[in-house]
Amino acid sequence: MRAVGVVAEYNPFHNGHRYHLQRAREISGADVVVAVMSGNFVQRGAAAMFNKWQRTNEALHNGADIVIELPFHWAVQPAHLFAQGALSLLSALQVPDLVFGAEHEQTDFTALARVGINDTQAFKTFNETYATLFNDQLESQTGFRLDQPNDILGYGYAVANSRLQTPLNLLPIKRVGRDYHDSLLDNSGYSSATAIRQTVLGHRRGVNVAANVPAETFADIRHLTPMAGWSPQMWQLLRHELLMTPVASLHEVYQMSEGLEFRLKEAAETQAHWDDFLTAIKTKRYTYTRLQRVCLYTLVHAVNAEMVPGQPDYLRLLGFTTAGQNYLNVYKKRFTLPLITRFDQTLKKTTLNLDYRAGMLYEMLTGQAQDFRHDPIRLES
Amino acid sequence: MRAVGVVAEYNPFHNGHRYHLQRAREISGADVVVAVMSGNFVQRGAAAMFNKWQRTNEALHNGADIVIELPFHWAVQPAHLFAQGALSLLSALQVPDLVFGAEHEQTDFTALARVGINDTQAFKTFNETYATLFNDQLESQTGFRLDQPNDILGYGYAVANSRLQTPLNLLPIKRVGRDYHDSLLDNSGYSSATAIRQTVLGHRRGVNVAANVPAETFADIRHLTPMAGWSPQMWQLLRHELLMTPVASLHEVYQMSEGLEFRLKEAAETQAHWDDFLTAIKTKRYTYTRLQRVCLYTLVHAVNAEMVPGQPDYLRLLGFTTAGQNYLNVYKKRFTLPLITRFDQTLKKTTLNLDYRAGMLYEMLTGQAQDFRHDPIRLES
Known part of the structure; x- marks a missing residue:
């Protein structure tokens, strides 16, 4: 066989x-x-x-x-x-x-x-x-x-x-x-x-x-059934988490490196919509795909020890x-x-x-x- | 005056x-x-x-x-x-x-x-x-x-x-x-x-x-405009937080004492609706009002030092x-x-x-x- x-x-x-x-x-x-x-x-x-x-x-x-x-x-x-x-x-x-x-x-x-x-x-x-x-x-x-x-x-x-x-x-x-x-x-x-x-x-x-x-x-x-994607359902959960969680806890998240936690938190404070949020956090350094993965890691609070x-x-x-x-x-x-x-x-x-x-x-x-x-x-x- | x-x-x-x-x-x-x-x-x-x-x-x-x-x-x-x-x-x-x-x-x-x-x-x-x-x-x-x-x-x-x-x-x-x-x-x-x-x-x-x-x-x-109350909007955010946040972080929340964090996390894992969740966490020890306040503290991640x-x-x-x-x-x-x-x-x-x-x-x-x-x-x- x-x-x-x-x-x-x-x-x-x-x-x-x-x-x-x-x-x-x-x-x-x-x-x-x-x-x-x-x-x-x-x-x-x-x-x-x-x-x-x-x-x-x-x-x-x-x-x-x-x-x-x-x-x-x-x-x-x-x-x-x-x-x-x-x-x-x-x-x-x-x-x-x-x-x-x-x-x-x-x-x-x-x-x-x-x-x-x-x-x-x-x-x-x-x-x-x-x-x-x-x-x-x-x-x-x-x-x-x-x-x-x-x-x-x-x-x-x-x-x-x-x-x-x-x-x-x-x-x-x-x-x-x-x-x-x-x-x-x-x-x-x-x-x-x-x-x-x-x-x-x-x-x-x-x-x-x-x-x-x-x-x-x-x-x-x-x-x-109507799919729950990033916009608006997952984004609502993410935004709440970014707004309320101390940066030290956000920093524990896998791939949340180089101060990305501050960038995400700040964007969550000013952006009400997922697309605007993604645009706000985008830099040459990170692709949209990478950023979206980091957002998902944040949502499930995936830490380094669990991911590497x-x-x-x-x-x-x-x-x-x-x-x-x-x-x-x-x-x-x-x-x-x-x-x-x-x-x-x-x-x-x-x-x-x-x-x-x-x-x-x-x-x-x-x-x-x-x-x-x-x-x-x-x-x- | x-x-x-x-x-x-x-x-x-x-x-x-x-x-x-x-x-x-x-x-x-x-x-x-x-x-x-x-x-x-x-x-x-x-x-x-x-x-x-x-x-x-x-x-x-x-x-x-x-x-x-x-x-x-x-x-x-x-x-x-x-x-x-x-x-x-x-x-x-x-x-x-x-x-x-x-x-x-x-x-x-x-x-x-x-x-x-x-x-x-x-x-x-x-x-x-x-x-x-x-x-x-x-x-x-x-x-x-x-x-x-x-x-x-x-x-x-x-x-x-x-x-x-x-x-x-x-x-x-x-x-x-x-x-x-x-x-x-x-x-x-x-x-x-x-x-x-x-x-x-x-x-x-x-x-x-x-x-x-x-x-x-x-x-x-x-x-x-239609009011965002505990059910379902705030409950969705709370449930997500309870499911994903480590108990040690939940324990930091004001009034999250006597193992209440375990009780809340467990109920969030099994209950999909706010009313059922509240019923599941209710004991003689805590009134609904107190539990609802603890849930709100959790949602804004209010810690002891901020509340006392x-x-x-x-x-x-x-x-x-x-x-x-x-x-x-x-x-x-x-x-x-x-x-x-x-x-x-x-x-x-x-x-x-x-x-x-x-x-x-x-x-x-x-x-x-x-x-x-x-x-x-x-x-x-």
């Missing part, structure tokens, strides 16, 4: 994701597809459109056999840490192959990862300008740039992979459909998650996205098919991290406390009960 | 308050009526129906000449501290007389205040059962009980007064109209503030309260008439506390920081700009 791994956010799960899972199975010859997926909050510091249980269900019906949660401390991070977390979990799950989509799937990512890039400063600033910095160095050494988001993430996987004790085989495939950042629906049926979200969440309400998503996602879309790599990690099982269950039964003794199938009071207070807090925030915003109310989803296949 | 003092919340200002101001002027023979009024949050730990500038305006048009804010650290406290703060401010303002309404205005409150009551435990628990405790002792010594809310508050004034270096003359008057706690509108035109609030805020929407309030209050009622008596105090001027201005000009050099007429960055960061935070909370809840956007109201009379 052989497994293949994929890494995803599924925000929401669409036809491109289904194609990715099919191809992963085909080219690896695997019996079981393991997806490592962000939880209720995604990499750019925002709430996912559907909760992790809904997105797990979408994935299990469309090609995934096992869904493992990428914990908050890996999922809400810049790309290189997101990649590092995901690969370390797949490695712990004894998955030998990783299939990922790339704009230029012929690229030898493993070779690129060997090019010596001085990323000290990039790691320090945790900024998206990492890409620019990296590309400047890469170009000077190879004459080659990685400008596309999935290519860059592929490079991140390759770097993370090179640091694993037993690296995975990296199998890039051609990404289908529109650009990741493209916000228009595509006639081909392969629209981006961004386009689907923007259509569904109101920018182009009324346009039917059914041709772009599997039936399970479409059912979730049909029952979508090196702490006890775990494999949080969100769902599985019959094939997935077989894999778990056969391999779980070889897993190098504990497999967590059931949430409880001890986990809440210890290793999973940050995920729990993120879950409670999501629960507050959506009214959808999270960790204590769900066992892993089991799909007979 | 002689002044008389009154203490009030004006939530909202009604005909009974106007009568109180008229009578205060008459029986004291004063030229100027000084009202010490709660700010944006009232004694029982709730947001006032109208902001402090609106309520100041209502009062100035109906008999008050000077309105001074009772700071948050005095206003949101049990009755004995509320009274102590108000009287200390009137004393600092060189006001010789206090006129207050009582159910039994013939009571010799000053004499009652001399009865030795052992209030050590009452002061320690800061509980409304203070009244019961006090009455049991009072009855055993005098055969007399004080069961009515304004009588009890009158006793509080008398006790606070007895501790002043130069006590005021206490002039109780008969309270007109319905009971304080009565929630029904009265045909006499003297309905309680509770009845007016409940009518206006929706319990009996459609009933016209015009006969019970002066024109200025009625104008405010007509332009009332003994810190630098001040006279925050909210508004004045021409007569009031004359009084201020003549007497201000004799005031024993600093008169604050203009809010600024220094005050925000120092003595008025807690009032500022309470103002920002009110501003967030209502969208009505507070301290930085208002100079004292000046009414030509």
Whole structure:
């Protein structure tokens, strides 16, 4: 029994994701597809459109056999840490192959990862300008740039992979459909998650996205309750916290460095709206994505000790098919991290406390009960 | 030029308050009526129906000449501290007389205040059962009980007064109209503030309260925007804070004693609605009013050092008439506390920081700009 791994956010799960899972199975010859997926909050510091249980269900019906949660401390991070977390979990799950989509799937990512890039400063600033910095160095050494988001993430996987004790085989495939950042629906049926979200969440309400998503996602879309995003719900909570919390407590928050806590507090005092707040705190030094992540860290009061790599990690099982269950039964003794199938009071207070807090925030915003109310989803296949 | 003092919340200002101001002027023979009024949050730990500038305006048009804010650290406290703060401010303002309404205005409150009551435990628990405790002792010594809310508050004034270096003359008057706690509108035109609030805020929407309030209050009622009360707005902010803040930080909050922080955090984890939360945290030990105040302290993160008596105090001027201005000009050099007429960055960061935070909370809840956007109201009379 052989497994293949994929890494995803599924925000929401669409036809491109289904194609990715099919191809992963085909080219690896695997019996079981393991997806490592962000939880209720995604990499750019925002709430996912559907909760992790809904997105797990979408994935299990469309090609995934096992869904493992990428914990908050890996999922809400810049790309290189997101990649590092995901690969370390797949490695712990004894998955030998990783299939990922790339704009230029012929690229030898493993070779690129060997090019010596001085990323000290990039790691320090945790900024998206990492890409620019990296590309400047890469170009000077190879004459080659990685400008596309999935290519860059592929490079991140390759770097993370090179640091694993037993690296995975990296199998890039051609990404289908529109650009990741493209916000228009595509006639081909392969629209981006961004386009689907923007259509569904109101920018182009009324346009039917059914041709772009599997039936399970479409059912979730049909029952979508108004989403609690940054504006205004999360912003209200953040503003209150910034106004009332002493700067010394704000300073404890992960990535709240270089006096950012004063900048955020001051902006909260003068700005009543999220967009104005973001504009007020923006500088050349920080990208919007980084700032939005810091805002999310603040909302869940994520401190350094909870976010930096090196702490006890775990494999949080969100769902599985019959094939997935077989894999778990056969391999779980070889897993190098504990497999967590059931949430409880001890986990809440210890290793999973940050995920729990993120879950409670999501629960507050959506009214959808999270960790204590769900066992892993089991799909007979 | 002689002044008389009154203490009030004006939530909202009604005909009974106007009568109180008229009578205060008459029986004291004063030229100027000084009202010490709660700010944006009232004694029982709730947001006032109208902001402090609106309520100041209502009062100035109906008999008050000077309105001074009772700071948050005095206003949101049990009755004995509320009274102590108000009287200390009137004393600092060189006001010789206090006129207050009582159910039994013939009571010799000053004499009652001399009865030795052992209030050590009452002061320690800061509980409304203070009244019961006090009455049991009072009855055993005098055969007399004080069961009515304004009588009890009158006793509080008398006790606070007895501790002043130069006590005021206490002039109780008969309270007109319905009971304080009565929630029904009265045909006499003297309905309680509770009845007016409940009518206006929706319990009996459609009933016209015009006969019970002066024109200025009625104008405010007509332009009332939906009020942000505990449920759901303040509760959402509180729940988020309770869920995310470490217990050690919660423990810093004033009156968060005896493990109450654990009780509140646990209830926030399991209760999604304000009423259910309150029920979950209620014990015999704490009244709802005390718990609601602790919740408000938590929301503004009011710590011990900011709330206990003994810190630098001040006279925050909210508004004045021409007569009031004359009084201020003549007497201000004799005031024993600093008169604050203009809010600024220094005050925000120092003595008025807690009032500022309470103002920002009110501003967030209502969208009505507070301290930085208002100079004292000046009414030509």
